[in-house]
Amino acid sequence: MNPAAFRESVTAWLAGHADELEPFRARPFTVLAEHVERLRPFHRRLYDAGFTRAGWPADSGGSGGSALLRGVLYDEILAAGYDLPRGFEFAEIIVPTLFDFAPHLARRHLPAILRGDLLMCQGFSEPGSGSDLGSLTTRAVPDRDGFRVTGQKTWIGNGAVADWCLLLARTGDRASRHRGLTMLWIDMTSPGLSTRPIAMADGTDELAELYLDDVAVPAEHVVGGVGQGWAVAMHLLQFERSTWAWQRQAHLLATLSTAAREGARPAALGTAFLDALALRALSLEALLTTAAGHPLGPASSVTKLVLSTAERSALDARLSAGDPILTDPAGHHAAEWFHARSTSVFGGAAEIQRDLVADRVLGLPRGSA
Amino acid sequence: MTAAAAVRDTARGLLADEELADLRRELVELGFGELVAEDPREAIALWFTEQGRAGRITGALDLLVDDAGADPVLYPLCADRGVVLDPPPTLTRVHVPGVGRAEVGQVRPAGGFARELPVALVEPRADLPDLAEPLLSRLRTALAWELIGAAERIAELTVEYVGLREQFGSPIGTRQAVRHRLADVRVALEGARVVAARTPLDDSVLAAAAKALAGRAALLACDWALQFHGAIGFTREHRLPHHVRQVRFLDGLLGSAATLTTQLGTRIAAEPAVTGAVRDVLGPAAEALP
Ligand SMILES: Cc1cc2nc3c(=O)[nH]c(=O)nc-3n(C[C@H](O)[C@H](O)[C@H](O)COP(=O)(O)OP(=O)(O)OC[C@H]3O[C@@H](n4cnc5c(N)ncnc54)[C@H](O)[C@@H]3O)c2cc1C
Numbered sequence: 252m253n254p255a256a257f258r259e260s261v262t263a264w265l266a267g268h269a270d271e272l273e274p275f276r277a278r279p280f281t282v283l284a285e286h287v288e289r290l291r292p293f294h295r296r297l298y299d300a301g302f303t304r305a306g307w308p309a310d311s312g313g314s315g316g317s318a319l320l321r322g323v324l325y326d327e328i329l330a331a332g333y334d335l336p337r338g339f340e341f342a343e344i345i346v347p348t349l350f351d352f353a354p355h356l357a358r359r360h361l362p363a364i365l366r367g368d369l370l371m372c373q374g375f376s377e378p379g380s381g382s383d384l385g386s387l388t389t390r391a392v393p394d395r396d397g398f399r400v401t402g403q404k405t406w407i408g409n410g411a412v413a414d415w416c417l418l419l420a421r422t423g424d425r426a427s428r429h430r431g432l433t434m435l436w437i438d439m440t441s442p443g444l445s446t447r448p449i450a451m452a453d454g455t456d457e458l459a460e461l462y463l464d465d466v467a468v469p470a471e472h473v474v475g476g477v478g479q480g481w482a483v484a485m486h487l488l489q490f491e492r493s494t495w496a497w498q499r500q501a502h503l504l505a506t507l508s509t510a511a512r513e514g515a516r517p518a519a520l521g522t523a524f525l526d527a528l529a530l531r532a533l534s535l536e537a538l539l540t541t542a543a544g545h546p547l548g549p550a551s552s553v554t555k556l557v558l559s560t561a562e563r564s565a566l567d568a569r570l571s572a573g574d575p576i577l578t579d580p581a582g583h584h585a586a587e588w589f590h591a592r593s594t595s596v597f598g599g600a601a602e603i604q605r606d607l608v609a610d611r612v613l614g615l616p617r618g619s620a
Numbered sequence: 621m622t623a624a625a626a627v628r629d630t631a632r633g634l635l636a637d638e639e640l641a642d643l644r645r646e647l648v649e650l651g652f653g654e655l656v657a658e659d660p661r662e663a664i665a666l667w668f669t670e671q672g673r674a675g676r677i678t679g680a681l682d683l684l685v686d687d688a689g690a691d692p693v694l695y696p697l698c699a700d701r702g703v704v705l706d707p708p709p710t711l712t713r714v715h716v717p718g719v720g721r722a723e724v725g726q727v728r729p730a731g732g733f734a735r736e737l738p739v740a741l742v743e744p745r746a747d748l749p750d751l752a753e754p755l756l757s758r759l760r761t762a763l764a765w766e767l768i769g770a771a772e773r774i775a776e777l778t779v780e781y782v783g784l785r786e787q788f789g790s791p792i793g794t795r796q797a798v799r800h801r802l803a804d805v806r807v808a809l810e811g812a813r814v815v816a817a818r819t820p821l822d823d824s825v826l827a828a829a830a831k832a833l834a835g836r837a838a839l840l841a842c843d844w845a846l847q848f849h850g851a852i853g854f855t856r857e858h859r860l861p862h863h864v865r866q867v868r869f870l871d872g873l874l875g876s877a878a879t880l881t882t883q884l885g886t887r888i889a890a891e892p893a894v895t896g897a898v899r900d901v902l903g904p905a906a907e908a909l910p
Contacts, residue, residue, distance in 0.1 A: 512892050521882050
């Protein structure tokens with residue numbers, strides 16, 4: 252099915268089931284587990300209607316067709332004013348990475364992911380290693396049948412609700428930096444693994460800490476080979492910085508419609524619309540690039556920077572309609588405001604993206620500081 | 621060599637030739653009209669990007685105005701005043717798009733940022749109506765490409781300069797403060813470019829957005845180019861001030877970035893569904909797949 256025909260069937264289905272889909276209308280949340288459970292039946296309905304399998308490989312549980320079909324689905328769900336079930340976010344970041352570096356794991360888990368039964372998280376950051384990810388210290392020590400992992404991860408989105416984690420650990424010595432890292436696929440119910448939600452400024456418990464104490468990981472759960480962890484992580488971040496941003500542009504354009512109805516000021520609305528439109532066109536390029544099987548490259552840093560700007564200006568537009576100190580009783584505007592601001596930190600801080608653009612797009616001489 | 625590459629080479633050759641005074645005639649001879657008729661989006665993107673890069677203002681925009689006739693075309697700036705690009709030495713009559721011919725009241729050399737550019741300010745003897753759609757959108761898209769071309773050139777000049785100019789023992793382009801601002805310029809330009817590339821010529825929302833994004837990117841490129849060139853960038857010895865004038869002028873033509881941004885906001889405020897309607901023209905469903 253081509254994207255235009257697929258779009259028509261999705262919009263017709265959404266319109267035809269509007270009454271039953273009412274509980275899934277977009278609304279802010281505070282407790283992540285409740286948010287996940289509220290939207291799980293939505294994911295299942297989309298699966299039963301045949302939509303979530305479109306654009307994924309037919310030999311792995313999908314129904315085939317261009318990967319662009321996935322982009323159409325997210326675009327239409329968000330434009331119609333619904334929340335996107337949580338599973339779709341990491342499906343666009345982690346699953347393509349698994350297909351490229353551990354296809355056996357992608358094939359094993361994809362059916363459950365498409366049904367909305369399996370949630371994932373991404374365990375990279377540590378208390379001492381944020382922007383400088385190459386300094387991380389969580390250790391994976393070879394064992395008879397794989398590895399034993401010990402350490403701590405932090406700021407993990409979905410960390411407290413996920414079933415599986417893609418986790419970056421050190422297999423080389425401390426001095427090996429980027430060369431001594433290995434990516435592992437870890438069952439979150441493993442003995443020795445515990446999580447603790449982090450109370451966020453936006454009122455949610457979206458992020459969590461992960462504690463690993465001698466957690467066993469079988470050898471077949473190595474993603475991309477021992478010592479190849481850095482390459483896998485950088486590959487994944489390209490998706491987080493560009494194709495995932497496609498979901499955000501759809502959300503932001505819908506947000507602007509709401510802002511307009513709430514009486515947002517024209518200059519703020521116009522600015523935010525331009526940013527969202529640039530994000531839409533850039534993330535569409537990324538969808539087309541991956542759908543054609545080409546690497547995303549440093550263009551993903553460009554898209555991430557536009558995403559950071561667009562998230563801010565959309566919230567600024569939203570706030571231009573109301574009171575500037577954010578006294579709305581539900582507190583949601585303030586919560587979304589904090590979230591929008593964090594976009595220039597997660598997935599690689601904006602300064603890191605600008606360094607990448609300067610080095611790899613502009614070809615400027617490498618800097619001191 | 622592809623057909624597009626051959627046309628681009630010809631365009632570059634023409635635009636590089638400072639001796640060629642009548643570029644408009646050269647364009648007609650090149651078959652610009654046929655190229656536009658064949659594939660308007662491609663032809664407009666190509667020519668106006670090159671014209672912007674070269675920093676030349678020609679009558680090419682006039683050639684997009686279907687029934688331009690023989691008179692120079694008058695572009696409204698405000699209610700009673702317009703501007704003519706590439707004006708002939710004696711100017712008595714102008715063609716006002718959508719209206720027809722008008723007698724010229726007064727012609728004055730343009731001042732401000734348009735000074736030294738081949739343009740004239742004109743007061744016709746009739747009220748100037750707004751340009752009508754779909755022509756207006758087509759012209760805005762062309763100007764978006766011209767701004768993108770100019771901004772690309774300005775950004776290239778700056779990247780090159782900060783890589784060569786040394787202070788404190790190393791190129792100034794090794795400093796993060798400099799690198800990050802030039803990265804921001806590139807990011808703004810990329811956003812403008814991808815939107816312009818997907819703007820259908822007759823879509824008033826996307827054409828206005830493309831011109832606003834291009835203007836915004838070009839103005840940012842000018843600001844940081846002037847800063848990072850230091851004093852040399854403020855002299856006549858350098859071509860940068862010429863490009864800055866060019867960008868300021870093009871931004872002002874048919875709606876500046878600031879004006880168009882507010883106009884788009886006003887449009888969305890009146891019609892919130894506009895943000896969703898973008899899906900019909902820019903998105904996976906609007907792509908022609910191989
Ligand atoms: C909402 C949210 C969700 C997240 N989700 C996840 C997740 O799912 N999984 C995961 O592993 N991590 C996640 N993170 C963590 C995120 O990846 C890190 O916060 C990020 O890499 C920055 O690390 P840091 O917070 O330690 O900041 P630091 O590295 O300490 O940096 C602080 C600031 O210093 C500046 N800075 C740093 N380095 C440079 C430099 N070289 N040049 C100039 N300035 C610099 C930047 O402004 C940066 O924001 C999330 C973070 C947030 C906020």
